[in-house]
Amino acid sequence: MIATQLGLVAGAVTSCAVIPQVVKAYRSRHVRDISVWQPVILVFGMCLWLVYGLMIRDIPLIVANFFSIFCNAALIAMKLFYREG
């Protein structure tokens, strides 16, 4: 079904969206302008997605959300440990 494949591609794209921000923050070590609440809320929301994925036993949903939770957690860690400025 083409809709399901489209949904999988959409999920993969939105899951990967945080990567450029993680790379930029890691390279520049500047995180002043980033709101910590975006990754915090995303991690919370993606934990819900993960539970949902486990409930319906949907492997792409589980993998995509595990990956995104890891990336957003890295961003939260950088926001906390890099000096602002």
Place this chain on the structure above:
Amino acid sequence: MIATQLGLVAGAVTSCAVIPQVVKAYRSRHVRDISVWQPVILVFGMCLWLVYGLMIRDIPLIVANFFSIFCNAALIAMKLFYREG
């Protein structure tokens, strides 16, 4: 079904996650540390989600993605128009 409700809550939470970043960028007018690629990729991915939502005629999916596309487009606009620094 509890899984569907959990999925709806998860979608609502992840859709709202960008709001603090939009508010912070708007108030501070500082966007240097934000990667423009995160909202750009998110808008692209959410357009796919929107098409998927229209195909399966899922109102929560359509509404959540319309809202998120608008918020991320606002962030892209701020990234382009505010001076960096």
